[in-house]
Amino acid sequence: xxxxxxxxxxxVLDTGVYSNTGGQASKATPRGATAxxxxxxxxxxxKDLGMLACSYGSTYVAQVAIGANPAQCxxxxxxxxxxxGPSLIxxxxxxxxxxxxxxxxxxxxxxxVKSGFWPLFRYDPRLAHDGGHxxxxxxxxxxxxxxxxxxxxxxxxxxMRSKPEHADAxxxxxxxxxxxxxxxxxxxxxxxxEYSDLPSL
Numbered sequence: 028x029x030x031x032x033x034x035x036x037x038x039v040l041d042t043g044v045y046s047n048t049g050g051q052a053s054k055a056t057p058r059g060a061t062a063x064x065x066x067x068x069x070x071x072x073x074k075d076l077g078m079l080a081c082s083y084g085s086t087y088v089a090q091v092a093i094g095a096n097p098a099q100c101x102x103x104x105x106x107x108x109x110x111x112g113p114s115l116i117x118x119x120x121x122x123x124x125x126x127x128x129x130x131x132x133x134x135x136x137x138x139x140v141k142s143g144f145w146p147l148f149r150y151d152p153r154l155a156h157d158g159g160h161x162x163x164x165x166x167x168x169x170x171x172x173x174x175x176x177x178x179x180x181x182x183x184x185x186x187m188r189s190k191p192e193h194a195d196a197x198x199x200x201x202x203x204x205x206x207x208x209x210x211x212x213x214x215x216x217x218x219x220x221e222y223s224d225l226p227s228l
Contacts, residue, residue, distance in 0.1 A: 029086045029113045037115045042122035043073065057144070057199035058076065058204055060182040068186045068197050072204045076228030080115045081150045081215075082122025083160065087114035088150040094119075099147050119145050126181015130210055138176045143147060143169030143205040146212060160217040169209060173202050184212045 028035060028220050045051040052065035054074040063067050080088045087110040089103035089197040100118070107114035119139065121132045138147045147165040155161040175197060177183035 029080055029083050029115065030059070032112055034111055037113070039076070039117050040116050040120040041076075041179065042120045042124070044054065044122060044124050046122045046124065058201040059177070059186065061186050063170065068194060070197065072200075075208070077115075077117050077148070077150075084155075085112055085152055086150075087112065088116075088117075089170075090117045090137040090146065092119040092140055092145055094133030094149060095140035095145075096147055096165060099149075103149055106149060109149070110153070112152075119176065123161050124182065126185070129178060135176070135179065137176065138171065138179075140166050141169065141171050142173040142210050144173055144175045144176065148207065148212065148216075150157050160215075162212070162216045164212055164216050169205060171207055174198050177201070201223060
């Protein structure tokens with residue numbers, strides 16, 4: 028669909044698991060998280076659907092978390108609607124399989140963005156001319172470690188209780204994934220880029 032060039036808008040509510048089958052691990056499950064039939068924690072990095080979609084070069088792509096930045100979320104929906112061609116919005120979504128206190132879901136989203144686990148961005152092919160950069164990072168450089176945020180989720184803390192050394196190793200790799208993703212995204216956005224003019228966290 029993304030390669031078709033058709034004017035289609037797609038919204039993905041990304042929970043990181045196959046939620047409708049009881050929370051099974053998927054390619055979007057983050058490293059170190061447990062899931063149904065994956066109790067030892069996912070050992071490999073999650074697939075980055077956003078960057079895969081950006082690689083087409085002709086698709087509008089945005090990654091949003093309404094709890095972290097409502098203005099960025101609304102702007103992404105507006106830009107996706109105005110884009111003549113395929114558009115994809117990836118929205119962070121909580122699931123009961125995450126094992127969090129759902130009353131804190133909006134502040135938890137903010138923490139996930141601050142940790143760099145879920146960077147906010149918009150990729151607009153219309154801006155790829157005259158030296159412009161189609162990728163705009165709408166969240167700041169990670170400012171808190173992922174481990175502290177992860178331990179608020181049962182899918183990570185469960186493994187830490189049962190196999191602490193294994194969980195610790197996976198969380199270190201997960202932090203490396205986050206750091207590397209941020210460096211890569213910064214390069215795509217331009218070394219001397221300006222941050223978005225949207226309200227910061």
